[in-house]
Amino acid sequence: MKSLHPHPLFWAGLLSCVALAITALNLGPMISIIGWRAAFSAPSPSDSLAVLVHYSLLPRLAMACVCGFALGLSGMLFQHVLRNPLASPSTLGVEAGAQLALALAMLWFPALLGWSRDATTALGGFAAMALVFAAAWRLKFQPVAIILSGLVVGLYCTAIVTLLTLMNDHYLSGLFIWGGGSLNQNDWRQVQGLFPKVVACSLVAFMLARQLSVLTLGDTAQSLGIKLQFTRAGVLFVAVALTAFTVSAVGVIGFLGLAAPAIARATGARRIKSRMIVSPLIGSLLLVIIDQVLQIYAAKTSVHLPTGAITALIGVPVLLIVILRRGRSMLAAADGKAALPASRLPLRVIASIALLLLVVASIAVFVGRDVDGAWISQGGATLESLLPWRGPRLVAAMSAGLMLALAGSLLQRLTGNSMASPEVLGVSAGTAFGQLCILFIIAEPTYGHRMFGGFSGAAIVLTVLFAMSRKVRSGNQFLIIGVSLGALLSALISVILASGDPRAVSLISWMAGSTYGISRQIAWISLAFAVSGLAAVTLFLRPLQQFALGDISAHSHGVDVAKFRVMILGFAALLTAIATLVVGPLSFVGLMAPHMAQRLGLTRGLAHLLGSALLGALLMAIADFIGRTIYFPWQLPTGLVATLLGGPVFALLLIRTGRRSMQH
Template structure:
């Protein structure tokens, strides 16, 4: 009866939402006109609009929502991980990258075989996440982190391709945020056979899916071919997710919300779970698109994917709190990077990276559209030199270099503090939501309050970063700021912040290139105003980060051991995180959402010096200054006359190391 009740309620919600969806848009059309257009169509403009534009869009929403929900069910079953979905496993990002690559490099083939491109990209991304998370032994946290890192890497590559091929990829930003816009029935005609086949297959193998939820030994004893069943179920899930990406772009969180909404009612058998998830997924996605169109007259066309992310963020927070009850503890060792190099002292590495920092900064001043000899740079800084060189250096290159260098230092120290605070070597301002929160706060002031001067942007970024961190810590406070909960909630907040940034960019009708450059992180056009904004923050906060060194070192021994020697663990973790959030927020206000610096620099420092926080912080700061300034330099010279944002360069440079790190940590023996 419970299953039947959920099915009736879902079908009723889907029907009501569908009719409301058909009435929403720029043209004011009544419900009576919609019913007449469907049941007794006439040669009227409103009827043609409904049948050729709005009805395909609504049907595509129903199909896509059902496909994504069932894909989420299958992925959660195969991985036995309640956080698995096309979003968290990187399938959406992989499929999106493959479709964009095909659009640029093989447009004819992509036009004919768009689904094939999407499936290949999504499958490879899922395999990468599965392998990096430790295979079948991966915990929910490891899978979520692996999926987010793979998604960040793939998204950075996609952004670089879009920026380098603006003419070819015009109009892709809205689709890339997940848009159900349909101008005819072609998308529905293409997608519905694949989606229906996937849904039927999932229903047909419902009993085998139930057996996959048992232990592997029990399933084998009942005659189940576990490996084959998992492969088949995952293939169906990837196909369903990639079909939707190839038509409507990457839409997230439906695969998380719908299955868990059904499970809350007690339905766990796949014979009921699959159809109920499909119905409720269709209703949720179509409802999200309808909600977006309620504001079309005021804010323009908003993507359904951004709305689902805004709704799904709180849902993921709740789910993370629910899941964390079963996965608390053991996270630190399972995620440990482990080891350090056997050669070189701390003093030697500081000297080497100081010279490297000086070399990179000098090259950044010398290289550009107009090369400047080293002798002229010395002359300018000595008070002489030619006027032209002095103007280029002092008004353009030097402030840009200082902004990049000091922002790199801030992000590196922030990452070092956060990794210690959450006891997770994959902690980063971007992963725990600070960077996206700061970006959203800065954009809010620039776009929605344009009457304020540009000097208010850092304040907006700091408020946004602090708000994101406050949300993460408030959700985790009752659990003693448990590192597992902090990380999972941070992922949810980061996703919601990114969706909010997408909504503001689309509302402001920003061009694709500036929008992507802001989201990726760029130092283009930075001047002395940014230098003056970040310098006081570093002067104030870096000594505080240093002063917390001994307390941060104690956190590495675990909460009970640290408390046993008199450390107030909760307050130490809170104060450390506040400093980290402030550093990351001020950096984001100056250079945008630069990622990976807060991951790479602390890891490299720890690999070279060991676990002493103060030594790590100094070396990480030097490495961060080298990385972001070097990334800015590479972005200026690799594709002259165009520029790649520094954030994309850091992602492309950091991806191989991070993937190696995840692979290495997945092979380390776990301690209990």
């Protein structure tokens, strides 16, 4: 009996009708005035309307089609090869690498931009890809290794860009506009340059369709003559090339890479060839619809919004509806857990981390720099005068690191997804957006006002998450909802930052994770929550162990799966909200500390949770000390330093464990 569900191409065709209708509404009146021939042929310079249509609006339409197609195809390739529904073009840090290359060129190598901006940003994207490939090559391009390496590179590049922006805001403020994604065109040259690159990459991808189909068999594909290492590398190279070429041309429009493949799967595209056709078509049509709507809006209001950011604003609700209606069928299995060897002496490892944390905290309190910049050990009256400044920020940093690490550990153990982190819940983005709203509502907001705004934003996100949790049937489904909400709020923030409003730019320092100016009261409150959270997490040990064996096994052992999943996710979200209110929307610690604990042999239950918490506190304590002293007398945000510090440490631990840690 044939399925009653419409063919995936039916939905693509329906979407194309919507795109044609909106395009006709936008361009139709102008083309009817100048005529079809004038629109598609070189117009007379005296005919301003014909020049506008031929050299700006039509190239922009073509660019939307090409970019949407490229991002949809690259996102599908990433998700298929990495076997993770949260994978997207930003997974390998390509977009962050391109943005870093542009920032470096703007500051120190402006001649490169005059030569070729596209080549400069593409070089940054491929450099980020090369770093990921270098880290993942020894590990046979296992999905876990690629995802973690990509996240490290992406976070690292983003941290450097943010740091450069804080130090050179008058030079790099325009970088937010490019980061928002813009399809504006002045002629056909960019389209003519991008189109053949996308066609060539797409042809290579379709030629690899058979190998992609066999990849679904996992490591058993080797028995069929498929070299997994080279196949994964080749497909990922094509996906990264598509992303790099697109980002270099129009900026960051990364959300399509996540949404288009997910929507394609939800429409019924199951086979690899079907998804390779439907995903890029949906990506292209969605981007055309969004861009045409923005043009209509700009014509009526004279307000020009970045297409990339608005793509998330419009695409997120569509993706959320698809997830809630057909979520179970669209979500692929997670990438699996690495079978890491457990330490025979976990207590000794935990005690060593705690001792190291005590040493670092002592150094942070007693060591500093004098007015000449020389390193000195301070005590007596000098230390007494400095302690009210150093103590609270150190306590707040350690407490926030502990809470974020606990939240990340809970999420990763609950879902079995190595990409799970506090940022995924969208609570950090909600907190940042709440604070941004306060800056626009109150002329001179106090710290208490900003705390209230951040807490309100986090509370709204939590409310939405729990409202949707009634229809959530898996941890990964909950995670992708969190990713979508985070993308929605981040897009709103990007739109406001792209406006150049000084009130919005002032939020960048807090978003980077600055502990400067933390009061003693806030520090002790954050410590109380951190200690309470560490004590309360023991209540979830048994359910987490049962979840690792699957929902059916957990239910058979008397665990209320739905109840404990909501409780654990809610607890992780609460820890994230509190930590974010203290030191900004940090996510690196919550992502990396649990993996560091595993690679030190702390893989089981309570040992893993305690080790993750201590490592999170240790990383933030070191970051706070370095941020306070390394660039004296200026202060570097603790969150950025934690990212720059934790990246190499995590990469070394990942490579050191080698192939054994990546076995499934």
